[in-house]
Amino acid sequence: MSRRSLDQTLEITRSIDRARSPADIAEALLFTGARFGFERVLAGTMPAPGSTRSQQLAHVLLADWPDEWARRYFSHGYLFADPAIRRVRAVGGPFLWSELELDCAEDAAARRVMNEAGEFGLRAGFTVPLAMLDGAVAGFSLAGERVELPPAMRGALTLIGSYAVARCVQLASPVDAARRRPPRLSPRETEALQWAAEGRTEGEIAEAMGISEHGVDKHMRVARRKLGTRNRTHAVAEAIRLGLVR
Structure with a gap:
């Protein structure tokens, strides 16, 4: 080197x-x-x-x-x-x-x-x-x-x-993790992550939650920020690891 x-x-x-x-x-x-x-x-x-x-x-x-x-x-x-x-x-x-x-x-x-x-x-x-x-x-x-x-x-x-x-x-x-403490996600942010963890598309999540895809994107963006992640996949991984979704 x-x-x-x-x-x-x-x-x-x-x-x-x-x-x-x-x-x-x-x-x-x-x-x-x-x-x-x-x-x-x-x-x-x-x-x-x-x-x-x-x-x-x-x-x-x-x-x-x-x-x-x-x-x-x-x-x-x-x-x-x-x-x-x-x-x-x-x-x-x-x-x-x-x-x-x-x-x-x-x-x-x-x-x-x-x-x-x-x-x-x-x-x-x-x-x-x-x-x-x-x-x-x-x-x-x-x-x-x-x-x-x-x-x-x-x-x-x-x-x-x-x-x-x-x-x-x-x-x-x-x-x-204990030092950082799990972030406080809203019920809707948690629900969006749960559907994402099950492999649903943005459109499917929007339909399940009764909101627009823009609304889903907003919930996911806030969740990503709180979890310290850059995209949906890693946000879901962190949420599973922290026990926030299953």
Whole structure:
């Protein structure tokens, strides 16, 4: 790693260390990753095979994925067909998604997941498998439409990903959660999150709640702000983890 890369890595790890919410971490990561074409980030521990949608979402630590893609991904059980997740479970080294071509060529379900991800601007990515101290396995991914990652930066992003996941785990720990206290959500904000946790679209949530889609968006925006998250998927994950919805 060059001196410049080291300085950049130390700078972002300091930003992550100062983060007080997952949204802060995502912002720091994407600010750094933008120079390589990364526009999205996702991190989480691996749920057990056969886990329900809510159980899968509870394992999400960091999410800045397109909401519609995340809804489809978890509703259709794509996590168990995703070739990147299979690589993560094997806990090998970090990899570019372009290295999954052989896996996709031999597996129609895996190919479908990656092709559909591309429809949402997630055509290229870099994933870091991580073995946790408690025996759990986690994955950290950065993605975008077009990515150019110099080989020399793979090590730096691996270190940054490890640090980001560790900080997310720390923020989600019972001690830290108790210190931060769960936010007070209104009944309508909680209801909107509950429907979202069940995989409903904005239109379906609006119909169930008897309000407009604009009203749903307003409730979700306030809930995201209170939970310290950047999008619907991560708001639902945080709400499940804090016991605010099931």
